[in-house]
Amino acid sequence: MPTTDIRVDLGDALDPLVLALDVGSTASRGGLYDAAGRPVRGRRHKVAHQFTTATDGRSEIDPDQVVREIEEILTALAVEPLTGRIAGVAMDTFASSLVGVDAEGRPLTPCFTYADSRCAPQVGALRRELDEREVQQRTGTRLHTSYLPARLRWLRESAPETFARVDRWLSLGEYVHLQILGRTAVGTSTAAWTGMLDRRTGAWDAELLAACGVRPEQLSEIRDPDRPLSASDAAGRRWPALAGAAWFPVITDGFASNVGAGAADASTIAAAAATSGAMRVLAPGIPDEIPAGLWCYRVDSSRSLLGGALNDVGRVLAWLETTVKVPEDADLGAVLAAAPEPSTPAVLPFLTGERSTGWAANARAVMADVSVATTPAMMVRGAMEGVALAYARVADQLASAAGRPQRIVASGRVTQDVPTWLQVLADAIGAPVDHVTMKRTTLHGTALVALEVLAPDVPRAAVEIGGSYEPVPAHAEHYAGRKARFQALYDAVVAPSA
Secondary structure: OOOOOOOEOHHHOOOOEEEEEEEOOOEEEEEEEOOOOOEEEEEEEEEEOOOEEOOOOOEEEOHHHHHHHHHHHHHHHOOHHHOOOEEEEEEEEOOOEEEEEOOOOOEOOOEEEOOOOOOHHHHHHHHHHOOHHHHHHHHOOOOOOOOHHHHHHHHHHHOHHHHHHOOEEEOHHHHHHHHHHOOOOEEHHHHHOOOOEOOOOOOEOHHHHHHHOOOHHHOOOEEOOOOOEOOOHHHHHHOHHHOOOEEOOOEEHHHHHHHHOOOOOOOEEEEEEOOOEEEEEEEEOOOOOOOOOOEEEEEEOOEEEEEEEEOOOHHHHHHHHHHOOOOOOOOHHHHHHOOOOOOOOEEEOOOOOOOOOOOOOOOOOEEEOOOOOOOHHHHHHHHHHHHHHHHHHHHHHHHHHHOOOOEEEEEOHHHHHOOOHHHHHHHHHOOOEEEEOOOOHHHHHHHHHHHHHHOOOOOOOOOOEEEEEOOOHHHHHHHHHHHHHHHHHHHHHHHHHO
């Protein structure tokens, strides 16, 4: 049974309060949280947006549009009755992102998102020039279109005049702070997600900066979460309820999501399942070696986030619903709750390329073992089994690096929409999965990271947990066969192109 709703009325909220902001792939959101990490009832605001995409791999958003969204959220939530109660403003954004600005802080480029793949040729060039294994061990990241070395190299080659005019390169969150506060810094996790941070020293990596033509002074000062920016007089005048509030360096959504889902130490793996997905564990210190299929982001001086990311999770369901003729009255939950069938198609769910574990940016989906008898429901089942197997591949490498965790917690829109898929996930991984039913875990985690500084001694409210899904022993043979079939298809189709 789910735990009690932890939301609290404003009159019962414990001070200090945190105003948390989250810039995601589909919207900017804000919410008020009390010192126990409880969402304040009725104190949320959302502004929807979408990326500008194209078939050439473009994925952008207007950075000034996001600034306006954040300003709208602050206006809606930072209201006069809260004056003196809000001690901090904390923000996370999707990672990675990139905006080039001139000396006056005006944007010279759009905000390029993690999903922009136009720099794929530059990934290949960097892999020929650099030792990727050494790069990964130093920075925690592979050479990939998701990270900035290839994107900066692409901009230098495709738009040299613009590249030369850029005074500073910023993440989206840094840009928001610069426009609202007049100053900025880059959070350690945000710097790590660029793919250009030395995870052992916490400094920018000289070899990668040279490879993409960027000078260290064009990048911001790196700050751990416990070093907020000072209070902003300008923001306090515009929003009196924020007078005296500390503004925390922007963190990444992945870091925030783990903390918000209750996976704040090495005992728990968090499985996030939204449009994209990930499996991550917050490990102490700096791991010595990283498996080739994973990344390892330094998030502060004492913790690292080890894990792997999947491009296509909820995106697979959305594609199925719009492309495959699934009957309108079909119960997807029942399809995923049913016992596995040998006739289910085998699917590699790479609609927009692969990150972990093979890092094949140009990979595309493969559907095999489809016959005239294959139904739309069977296609759905096969595709979501494929997604679960992609998670299982990440889980296997996590276990090799960090050991088997005590528990796995799963959160995100897919787990809310079709919670029965968590049984498929538990069977594919071979481990129990707890369903985090609390909404907006990323926003929650952003508030909790700030509260580590603002209210370290206040006990936090427990995260809301729904059902627990145990692996079914009778399903083990099916999923062992599915793993082998997945690997055979991968080796035959994806690996050669990668």
